[in-house]
Amino acid sequence: MTVLQNPAKSTGIGAPVKRVEDYRFLTGRGRYTDDMNKQGQLYAYILRSPHAHARILSIDTTEAEQAPGVHAVITGAEMKAAGIGSLPCGWLIKSRDGMAMKEPPHLPLAVDKVRYVGDQVAVVVAETLNQAKDAAELIAVDYDELPATVATGTAAGATGAPVHDEAPDNVCYDWEWGDKAKTDEAFARAAHVARLDLINNRLVPNAMEPRAAIGEYDRGSEEYTLTTTSQNPQLIRLLLCGFTMGLPEHKVRVVAPDVGGGFGSKIYHYAEEVIVVFAARKLGRPVKWTAERGESFQSDAHGRDHVTHVELALDEQGIFLGLRVNTIANMGAYLSTFSSCIPTILYATLLSGQYKTPAIYAEVKAVFTNTVPVDAYRGAGRPEACYLIERIVDVAAREMGIDRAELRSRNFITPDMMPYDTPVGLQYDSGDFQRNLVDALEMIDYAGFPARRAESAARGKLRGIGFASYIEACGIAPSNVAGALGARAGLYDSAEVRFHPTGSVSVMVGVHSHGQGHETTFAQIVSERLGVPMDKVEIVHGDSARTPFGMGTYGSRSLAVGGMAMMKAIDKVIAKSKKIAAHLLEASADDIEFADGTFRVAGTDKTIGIAEIAGAAYVPHNYPLDELEPGLDEQAFYDPKNFTFPNGTQICEVEVDPETGVTKILRFVAVDDFGRVINPMIVEGQVHGGLVQGIGQALLENCVYDEDSGQLLTGSFMDYAMPRADDVPSFEVKTNEVLCTTNALGVKGCGEAGTIGGAACVMNAVCDALDIAHMDMPASPERVWRTLRDKQAAPLAAE
């Protein structure tokens, strides 16, 4: 038998393979939720609260019910009477006194009270969307307006009208992490303490595809189907069945087809998913809901929104002795699915950053306000941690007169310290932080910066350079540790590798791709490991009826967790195939070697290809039936041993025009350690996109509520400044592969890195350009201009 050169090599691990998903997207043949229309479909329109906080005195739907085309008008009272439950929160945080967090009910449709502008009040289902909208205007809601709690910093303890009666002081939890006594002791012997108050501004994720959902119910089979814009359809099914609707799980299918971006905002179980399934069952017809962008602003979970005081203690040489953090985190009006763990477990545990700070103590108070719920947005807690660390390091360097690169170097955890136990509960497995910094300094030509600054100054411009040395924790794990920290779900993932009789392979995965390109990268791994050409491998995701139970995609976990489950299933396929090969080649299984798709009896020229093995497994005529089952179809679940820790250094140079306050990013370099890179083209794309979300927060984006009325002032793309092509630079990126030691692939994750460091990097450059200790984000032209004016006025005022 001739051994052909393995065709998979050029498409294997490390190759910049062009994406297999692109053709359908480039030709308009993607299938997003709103592209689908079901037979007999009706349309739902949701009447939302115009008030931030009000009692609902009455809802009169009589007129709306009689409007043309209307099939039903549904209110919260009807859903509550039907036993529809609260949208659950997946992570229990306990306050420092041991009390569980306040967890008020979050019903899909408001009952008695509305708690933010956009809160769901009633649903009209009609033949056409326009009929549903027209009828919604005929619903008469009598509201008794209440004072709104809006600002993060002052929400706690506000008197009068708490957001929830269950939390009279608006405090959800008051949590602490780290060693207070040790940290106090470190501050007591510090030569210098840097202090900073900062705001991590609220953001709106704004995936380009607005959320949508279609509910279906078949009265004959009693089966439900929910098609939804989700990052984790299996999790939505679990929550729909176990919590909100109490449905029999074996009768429920949840499909997340092509999904147009998520960035966290499509993780959560949303009210609309319950509403369309409830309405479909009630009416016996499919019911579709699609958000208008204005609704997205008012109902997609928002991100960030912290008010923080941070202090860093240093010795005379600038060695970090201790870090103290006090944060108020805005939860919004209700606890979204993972909201509670973002400013705690995914935030305070990262406060070591890349530094060997020996003592760290954090206090986090989470507050309810009359605003949209806040949850994970790309990075989720880790950008907030990185921002305060990298800002306070810059402030300390400025105050102590130490070069900022030098100060970072002095404090980095070094490779010989790995694995490194941080004082905030994590164990970093690997990383070479100094090398990333050195490479980035070289790429940006740090030595040449003073000359470039002088050149800018000669043109009347202010030039600045900024650093961010970030670390993140991806692939939250293991499940039992997460459970001990309050997680109410597992954090493993799953895959099934199904060889077909004629040699092609379908791989069903529990993770979900909504832009990440899993259909390509996962196929690259399968192709290389099994020696099957890429075009004979299909990656299936996003359908609970086709895939094993997995937790979906968020937190840069897909490859490190889902990819490892797939590796385990591949190993099972190979192990079984070896036994089949041993039988067919009349050898002992111990003597069978496998490489590049071919099984060989060691030291001989007796070989058989894996496709032939598959054929033999499905037509088991010459087959060890007394020892082996027929078929070649293996499933695996994988629960990781530890988080993974992607890390890197970003450096950017900005130029500020003092006349206009406009900040232009001149250059941006990023050196990242993502462990093993499967597809460098896709990895670079993830970095670019992440960086622009970081830059967006630093320079453009800001979600603003009127602090008295609670009205959302930035409720459209006309008011909320999304980064556009001409706002951002091109990037210079490089990866330094230091393999992760806790998974066999050596992968760490790359989805969030850009966003985690991006905002800190830009703000450090802006503050350097303006020669100030700090300004809050976004550094919009108006704010920069005011900052410069105030700075010029300050010495005069002092005189």
Next chain:
Amino acid sequence: MALSVSMTVNGKPVTVAVEANALLADVLRQTLGLTGTHVGCDTSQCGACTVHVNGRSVKSCTLLAAQAEGAEITTIEGLAAADGTLHPMQAAFKEHHGLQCGFCTPGMVMSAADLARVNPAADEDEIREWLEGNMCRCTGYHNIVKAVKTGLATMQSPAQHAAE
């Protein structure tokens, strides 16, 4: 009240009954089933719905369907050759990884293809300025700009493209 509108869509004449207030984007998606044209906002900011109307890129949410009477419309479904071969701009987006989730992609490609008419030799700054009306949340624009540069170049030398 329904109106009758006749137009040519992707080379084929069609006559459709539309409501007077129906937007072209919705008629393309709902009535004609051309769901490659996406709707990403309600304020004509995002550009996901960009199509060609009489050879110019237009956000199809800014046009009433009734205004398209007699017009030649090309949507993303009509850009590739009949045999499925990608248009040079589509091919360039694939080559340079100029798309991730794919939602903004149809509008982005239709807008970029029209830049060849206006400024075929556009440099990076001009490409970025041209794409100002098309938002992407995934790519950070870096690879889109590279793709458009390549796409424009290939569109100028179709023979070379065919030879590749």
